[in-house]
Every structure is written in structure tokens, then in C-alpha cells.
Amino acid sequence: MDLPILADSVRLADDGVHILDRRVFPARREWVRCATVEEVATAIEDMVTQSSGPYFAALWAMVLAAREAEHEPEPLAYLERAGERLIATRRTNNHLRKAVHAVLSTVDENDLVGSALAGARAGDERYRSRSRALGAFTADLLPANSSVLTHCWADLYLVELVAAARRAGKTLAFHCTETRPYLQGARLTAETLAELGVETTLITDGTGAAVLAAGRVDTLVTAADRVTMDGHVVNKIGTLGLAVAAHAYDVPFLAMVQAPDRLAPTAADVPIEYRAGAEVLTAAGVVHPGIRGHYPAFDVTPPRFVTTVVTDRGAFDPHALAGYYEEEP
Structure with missing residues (x-):
């Protein structure tokens, strides 16, 4: 199966980090070049990339930081500050922290750029291999001919789920919510599933409950930006409903x-990002000064509404997630 373009949407080059602008995709395929760590951080904050995109952007941004640090009197301290800046761009998802750690944990001051590049490449491959395992375990739980409802953009998780289902001889069809206000479901999920040749139906955010009530789907499957040890699922706003x-x-x-x-x-340990209310109004074309917008970017689903948390080590009851770490070698 050929990978869709969004599976390789952040790239390191000699002149910086190139990020496919998801704000205008798929209408236009434009790449934003970030020549510095600060430009990468700003691109993440401005939603040029989302989902796992910030993870890869942070990996390659730390290589840029290593290039910059070669000219600094205290290169390791410079790298740590760069990592802190990247982590602060999106607080709810912990991918950024993991990306920064992947590089900082391997940095050698005697070969700053080379060791940072090796750490970033290892972090890239680790994320992709774990996503493949996650996709396979999820596919195992779905019926042979399955209709799936999904929300927002699950990125490599979704791509690997489709690939694993095909290897197992299973046929999947998807209903995708549009995912307001950035329409990631309409522009990213539906577009990528169609690119993969998967039967895809786009619905408005308000249609999800009606689709479930009508029996049109067998399973609700979403990614999670973070899952707490007591089983709370933190994901794009709208997942809870x-x-x-x-x-x-x-x-x-x-x-x-x-x-x-x-x-x-617990869920109390996860900071929920609130974005500017104007983002809701801008997306709706509303400009009246008497109207306010309210936009928490994520919500929290309690474990009583979660059937299974699927990980790269298999499926777990949301109340038994400690078992994930008991399986560590």
C-alpha cells in the first residue's frame, strides 16, 4: 500500500524543516519552510501541522537547534531551552515531550549535529513502528466487514489501521465527522481515506449520534492525544459526545x-489547551463584535464510556492500564 502524502508531511532539509500546511490541504499542497527552531514552534502554534505532525516537527526542529547550538557558548543548555520552547507550543498532547527527549537523550557534545540527527531518526522510526503495531492490534478487534465512525484526524494510526485490516483480509468503511472548526475530519481524514481507496462518508459533527442510533456503524474508533493511567481519554473536542x-x-x-x-x-494531570475563541468565529465567518467564541481544543472522556484502549502492546481495559507497563522487558 502506497503511503498517503500526510504520512510524510514534515521533512528535514539543508535549509530547514519543511512542513505541509494542513490548514489549506487538500485544496492546495503548500509547504512552509522553517529555518529556525522558533519558526517551527510558531508553525506548530499556528496549526500548520496537527496530530502527529508536531511530533515529527519537534524531532527535526531539535536537529535545527543542534545546528544553531554549535555557535553557542553553552550548546547543551541551548538545546534544552529549544526543547522547552517546542514542548510549550501544544500542552495537551505529550508527543512533543517525547520527541524532544528522543533527541536530548542521545546528544553527544562532541558530535552535536550528528548525534541529534541520529536521535531524531531513531525517534521517527520508533513512532512509525509503534503505530504499525497499534494499527494491527486495532484491526484485530474489528469485524471482517466493518463500518467505523471516527472523529478528527488519527494520522499514522489510521493509515496503519487500514493497512493492517487489508493484510488481514478485512474490508473497512468509514464515517468521518467534519471536526469543527479546522475541519480536520473533512480535509485530512476523509481525503486520506479516499486516497487509500477506502469507502468514506463525511458527516457533520452533529450527525454522529444519529449515525450511531441508526446502527450504521459497528465501532467508534478514534486516536487519543493522551490517555491517563486511570483510563481517561483526552482527544479532540467532540470525542466525549x-x-x-x-x-x-x-x-x-x-x-x-x-x-x-x-x-x-488522572485527568487532572493533563492540561487542556484553550485556543482563542476568535478561531471559532473566523471559521464560521462571524465578525460581529457582540459574539464571543469558546474553544477548548480537547475534551476528556471518562473510562466508563471507553470500551478498550488499544496500545502498541495490545488492547487493555481502561481500568487496567497499569498492565501496559508490567509487560516491559
Whole structure:
């Protein structure tokens, strides 16, 4: 299966990090060149890339930081500050922290750029291999001819799920919510599934419960930006409503994440990002000064509405996630 373009949308080059601008995709395929760490951080904040995109952007940005640090009196301190800046761009998803750690943990001051590049490449391959395992475990849980409801853009998790299902001889069809206000489901998920040749139906965000009630889907499957050790699923705003509706209509909800976060014992340990309310108004074309916008970027689904958390080590009951780390070699 050929990979879709969004599976390789952040690239390192001699002149900087090149990021496919997801804000205008698929209408236009434009690449934003970031010559410095600060430009990468700003691109992440401005939603040039989302989902796993910031992870890869942070990996390659740390290589840029190593290039910059060669000219600094305290190169390791410079790298640490660069990492802190990148982590601060999006607080809810812990991918950025992992990307920065992947590079900082391998940096050798005697070969700053070379060691940073090796760490970034290892982090890239690790993320992709874990996504493949996650996709395979999720595919195992789906019926042979399955209709799936998904929300937002699950990125490599979704691509690897489709690939694994095909290897297993399973046929999947998807209903995708449009995912307001950035329309990641309409512009990224639906476009990529169609690119992969998967039967795809796009629905408005408000249609999810009706689709579940009508029995049009077998399973609700989403990615998770973070899963706490007590089983709370943190994901794009709107996931909670779909999970509650799925629970009401006895449709299983599978949340895909590479690993639960040991640094987040409970939902209270996950900072929820609130973006400017103007982003909601701008997307709607509303400009009246008397109208305010409210935009939490993520919501939290309690474990009672989650059937299974699927990880790169298999499927777990949301109340038994400690078992993930008991399997460590």
C-alpha cells in the first residue's frame, strides 16, 4: 500500500524543516519552510501541522537547534531551552515531550549535529513502528466487514489501521465527522481515506449520534492525544459526545494510543489547551463584535464510556492500564 502524502508531511532539509500546511490541504499542497527552531514552534502554534505532525516537527526542529547550538557558548543548555520552547507550543498532547527527549537523550557534545540527527531518526522510526503495531492490534478487534465512525484526524494510526485490516483480509468503511472548526475530519481524514481507496462518508459533527442510533456503524474508533493511567481519554473536542452516544447505543469505543502516560495518573494531570475563541468565529465567518467564541481544543472522556484502549502492546481495559507497563522487558 502506497503511503498517503500526510504520512510524510514534515521533512528535514539543508535549509530547514519543511512542513505541509494542513490548514489549506487538500485544496492546495503548500509547504512552509522553517529555518529556525522558533519558526517551527510558531508553525506548530499556528496549526500548520496537527496530530502527529508536531511530533515529527519537534524531532527535526531539535536537529535545527543542534545546528544553531554549535555557535553557542553553552550548546547543551541551548538545546534544552529549544526543547522547552517546542514542548510549550501544544500542552495537551505529550508527543512533543517525547520527541524532544528522543533527541536530548542521545546528544553527544562532541558530535552535536550528528548525534541529534541520529536521535531524531531513531525517534521517527520508533513512532512509525509503534503505530504499525497499534494499527494491527486495532484491526484485530474489528469485524471482517466493518463500518467505523471516527472523529478528527488519527494520522499514522489510521493509515496503519487500514493497512493492517487489508493484510488481514478485512474490508473497512468509514464515517468521518467534519471536526469543527479546522475541519480536520473533512480535509485530512476523509481525503486520506479516499486516497487509500477506502469507502468514506463525511458527516457533520452533529450527525454522529444519529449515525450511531441508526446502527450504521459497528465501532467508534478514534486516536487519543493522551490517555491517563486511570483510563481517561483526552482527544479532540467532540470525542466525549460521540463516546457517550456510542455507550448509549451499545457501540464499542476503541481509543488508540501508543501508550498510556505514566506522568498523568488522572485527568487532572493533563492540561487542556484553550485556543482563542476568535478561531471559532473566523471559521464560521462571524465578525460581529457582540459574539464571543469558546474553544477548548480537547475534551476528556471518562473510562466508563471507553470500551478498550488499544496500545502498541495490545488492547487493555481502561481500568487496567497499569498492565501496559508490567509487560516491559
